[in-house]
Amino acid sequence: MVEMTMARLQEGMLILYAVSLVFYFVDFLNKDARSQRAAFWLTVIVFFMQTGFLLQAILVTKQLPVLSLYDGVYFFAWVLISLSLGIQLKYSSSYAGFILNIIAFCFMTIHIFAPTQLESSGVGESLVSELLFIHITFAILSYAAFAMAFVFAILYLLVYNLLKKKKWTSQFSRLPSLQHAMTGMKAAIYTGIPVLLVSLILGIQWAYTALSDWTVLDIKIVGSFMLIIVYSALLFLNRSGKVKATDFAWANVFAFVLIIINFFLGSKLSQFHFWL
The missing domain is CATH 1.20.120 (Four Helix Bundle (Hemerythrin (Met), subunit A))
Known part of the structure; x- marks a missing residue:
């Protein structure tokens, strides 16, 4: 039950991530202030969700989860989204955030649906x-x-x-x-x-x-x-x-x-x- 709930939350996070990319793209092409704000706040929500999952992993393992390729991919995605938000807050530039978030989205997708993750999960077939x-x-x-x-x-x-x-x-x-x-x-x-x-x-x-x-x-x-x-x-x-x-x-x-x-x-x- 817990694994299924976590899987649903990660899927929801990925969908929010995808929607934020749509808004970033609209702003990237059309300099639309409303799209930029929507993209930024969706990214903030994703950031807090990612941070929550990261803190949970730290509490479980008692260390920063970077010792495996699977964990490293997740931490890398978290670092990218953190940099994206930092750049947007400091320089008001959504372009750099857009590019960083595309890369982070790819790595987050790899992390959530990685074969090793699915094999160790009781809901692997459902996730696929x-x-x-x-x-x-x-x-x-x-x-x-x-x-x-x-x-x-x-x-x-x-x-x-x-x-x-x-x-x-x-x-x-x-x-x-x-x-x-x-x-x-x-x-x-x-x-x-x-x-x-x-x-x-x-x-x-x-x-x-x-x-x-x-x-x-x-x-x-x-x-x-x-x-x-x-x-x-x-x-x-x-x-x-x-x-x-x-x-x-x-x-x-x-x-x-x-x-x-x-x-x-x-x-x-x-x-x-x-x-x-």
Whole structure:
């Protein structure tokens, strides 16, 4: 019972960590003060949870838990998040915190779902199953975010075409403005990229833990990383002024086609993704 409760708390901590990364990413791209505050306070909560687990380990072992690779990974993640919060408090810079927290999240995932930890735990099989569940959930949420970007892109092109041809219909007033459609596109992509990245990190950890024969060059994994690169490139080119608004909207439409291809064809060609 105690082990299961601890496992649930660690999973909750990991989810909070992932959500904080989403807010950090939005602030990183858009300099959004509300996202920065949300990311910071979520990180504070994660820090206190990590500190609690660390103190518990110290009380049990009567020493700082750094003598094994498994314990060292956890302590390293705790040090990184401590540095992240310290930098943000002293220099008001969320960029360094964002990068440090990505690294810390990876190490925390490795720690929680490490094979040695699962073998020694009575809830190991349950943890592996739930890791897969979280991975799938985050993947679906990222696809939903990119679908929203696709919808706003279609609406942007529709409104742009109506304005260009000066065709006013009874439904025109119910359509979003060009600015709102563009904001919706960008907000959806800001959300989709980090959520998909978190899903990939968790998925790779699950494969490492649960599968004996797999490769990081699996078509579904490569395709998902390519999607992150494509959407990141679209944001960069748009922000740098190299891609106009209408071209950005069309690019979102074609990028979503890649999402669909990766979802179905990538799953069919994958060695171990049976339906994802």
